[in-house]
Amino acid sequence: MADAPSRRIQVDLSGQVALVTGASRGIGRSIALALGRSGATVACIARNVEKLQAVADEIVAAGGAASVHACDVTDAAAAQATVDAVVEAHGRLDVMVNNAGITKDTLLPIMGDEDWDQVIAANLRSVFLFTRAAAKVMMRQRSGRIINMSSVSGLMGNPGQANYSASKAGIIGFTQTVARELAKRKVTVNAICPGFIATDMAEALGPAIIDEAKKRIPAGRLGEADEIADAVLYLASDSGAYITGQTLVVDGGMTA
Numbered sequence: 001m002a003d004a005p006s007r008r009i010q011v012d013l014s015g016q017v018a019l020v021t022g023a024s025r026g027i028g029r030s031i032a033l034a035l036g037r038s039g040a041t042v043a044c045i046a047r048n049v050e051k052l053q054a055v056a057d058e059i060v061a062a063g064g065a066a067s068v069h070a071c072d073v074t075d076a077a078a079a080q081a082t083v084d085a086v087v088e089a090h091g092r093l094d095v096m097v098n099n100a101g102i103t104k105d106t107l108l109p110i111m112g113d114e115d116w117d118q119v120i121a122a123n124l125r126s127v128f129l130f131t132r133a134a135a136k137v138m139m140r141q142r143s144g145r146i147i148n149m150s151s152v153s154g155l156m157g158n159p160g161q162a163n164y165s166a167s168k169a170g171i172i173g174f175t176q177t178v179a180r181e182l183a184k185r186k187v188t189v190n191a192i193c194p195g196f197i198a199t200d201m202a203e204a205l206g207p208a209i210i211d212e213a214k215k216r217i218p219a220g221r222l223g224e225a226d227e228i229a230d231a232v233l234y235l236a237s238d239s240g241a242y243i244t245g246q247t248l249v250v251d252g253g254m255t256a
């Protein structure tokens, strides 16, 4: 029997070049695979080269094209060099997904300076560094899509995540401003706020917290990384051309 036709979003990004930070696992891996399946050449960015290579191999095995660029996204020189290397290797940059992120959860009175600085650097400074580098390329091209991974924690806060919530709320303000700056050059800039998504990051919280969280999700389940990847495909597609400066919440109703 023939496979049932997919009812998931399918877009044609052939000829386009996409860059995904945090592509080595979790949501970023799903985004990289989805962009690859859609025909884009995908530049996969993270620190763990072996895991990145496995993702790139999977894209190529499915008939796509990919490259691997090891980079600590908090490093300004490395971020600029990585964007330069991607443009040098592939000739252009059409879609950039700023997805890399970390948590260092603890209650405010005992939150260390390092807990604050590391989370702000990995989650917010990285978005500034990569967007600044990509914006120059996309403004010249007069086209581009920048998609920044925020979180429902940036919209409503979450006890134990003052650092993380601040970084994710910062992404939303940054996205709105840069969207206004780049709109005339046909570059869109949007944020996605995932709710609770089944990845290593969620797993690290442990089963008790996950069960408790499920009670707060009207859909009654965690989201899948592929459900965030589908939102990225929509914003990256021609259908997303008139959407900019927005925050797309994908959370099973958590913030409703």
Ligand code: NAP
Pocket: 021, 022, 023, 024, 025, 026, 027, 028, 045, 046, 047, 048, 049, 051, 071, 072, 073, 074, 099, 100, 101, 102, 122, 149, 150, 151, 152, 193, 194, 195, 196, 197, 198, 199, 200, 201, 202
């Ligand atoms: P994850 O499984 O922990 O993956 C995080 C990714 O970020 C990895 O690929 C990691 O790669 C990369 N990364 C972290 N620090 C980096 C650095 N300094 N330089 C380069 N790469 C770095 O997390 P996830 O759940 O997929 O989350 C992805 C994004 O979605 C994050 O921004 C997260 O805040 C956001 N989000 C997640 C959820 C959720 O429930 N899972 C909810 C809302 C928002 P290396 O370790 O190889 O460098």
